[in-house]
Amino acid sequence: MEKVAVVxxxxxxxxxxxxxxxAARGYRVVGTVRDVAxxxxxxxxxxxxxxxxxxxxxDVTAEDAGARxxxxxxxxxxxxxxxxxxLLDGFDVEVVDRTLAVxxxxxxxxxxxxxxALRDGGRLVNVSSGMADEAGLEPALRARLQDEALxxxxxxxxxxxxxxxxxxxxxxxxPRSAYRVSKVAIDAWTRHLARALAxxxxxxxxxxxxxxxxxxxxxxxxxxRSVEQGAASIxxxxxVPPDGPSGGxxxxxxxxxx
Ligand SMILES: NC(=O)c1ccc[n+]([C@@H]2O[C@H](COP(=O)([O-])OP(=O)(O)OC[C@H]3O[C@@H](n4cnc5c(N)ncnc54)[C@H](OP(=O)(O)O)[C@@H]3O)[C@@H](O)[C@H]2O)c1
Numbered sequence: 001m002e003k004v005a006v007v008x009x010x011x012x013x014x015x016x017x018x019x020x021x022x023a024a025r026g027y028r029v030v031g032t033v034r035d036v037a038x039x040x041x042x043x044x045x046x047x048x049x050x051x052x053x054x055x056x057x058x059d060v061t062a063e064d065a066g067a068r069x070x071x072x073x074x075x076x077x078x079x080x081x082x083x084x085x086x087l088l089d090g091f092d093v094e095v096v097d098r099t100l101a102v103x104x105x106x107x108x109x110x111x112x113x114x115x116x117a118l119r120d121g122g123r124l125v126n127v128s129s130g131m132a133d134e135a136g137l138e139p140a141l142r143a144r145l146q147d148e149a150l151x152x153x154x155x156x157x158x159x160x161x162x163x164x165x166x167x168x169x170x171x172x173x174x175p176r177s178a179y180r181v182s183k184v185a186i187d188a189w190t191r192h193l194a195r196a197l198a199x200x201x202x203x204x205x206x207x208x209x210x211x212x213x214x215x216x217x218x219x220x221x222x223x224x225r226s227v228e229q230g231a232a233s234i235x236x237x238x239x240v241p242p243d244g245p246s247g248g249x250x251x252x253x254x255x256x257x258x
Pocket of ligand 1: 058
């Protein structure tokens, strides 16, 4: 059976490299793009190299994004790379809203839509960041994030609390970075998902990965790592075997501290 992968944010940066490498490994890759014309150009160019790339016009903040993704993989999916994200300047409630819409609610939308479509041994890879390192968080917040009873609704409530504290101009123990908080949420949710799916007969693996500081539009030109190096860190988690780790946070294939 043809191997199928979904990569969000496949038109540039790490997502593009991951999508291309997965296609080279024999996957039919459904890659989300927001610029349809650019996606079609990618499809045609990859086709000349024998690579199967299907562009799918999806904004992960759109209500119908999940339904569109699910419909794009009618025979199921082996690998989902939850990669699309934004890193915005500034720190106010508007930045919090725009960041969480993509990096938290968007990522959840993508994964929850595609989890039912994951085949036996399927892997969900949530692209996180070293900035999500929980060691630097205030102990009370860290304890709440690491509470084993914390589920997606609980994380939603934490995000609402974070937003409320920013709107109120309160300090209240949260980092002053919407991006960092969104990735902390992704990590906590990765742990929750792995626990919740532990008994699933499909033997699904769910992990978070850090690509390192990579020279992309987001990482900027000063970043020490190439797109190929960052993508390799992500691709490692797409190959975790059905009895491999789940619920972990990895960089370059090695466990990283939360
Ligand atoms: N670069 C780094 O140093 C670094 C470090 C740690 C973690 N990461 C993580 O690695 C991942 C990829 O980062 P990158 O450096 O490749 O970023 P990037 O070059 O800025 O690319 C971001 C991708 O996300 C897409 N995207 C943004 N908003 C979207 C939305 N609402 N709906 C659908 N797609 C959307 C973009 O599409 P458009 O072109 O349409 O905007 C683009 O394809 C992210 O999760 C990031 O947090 C990066």
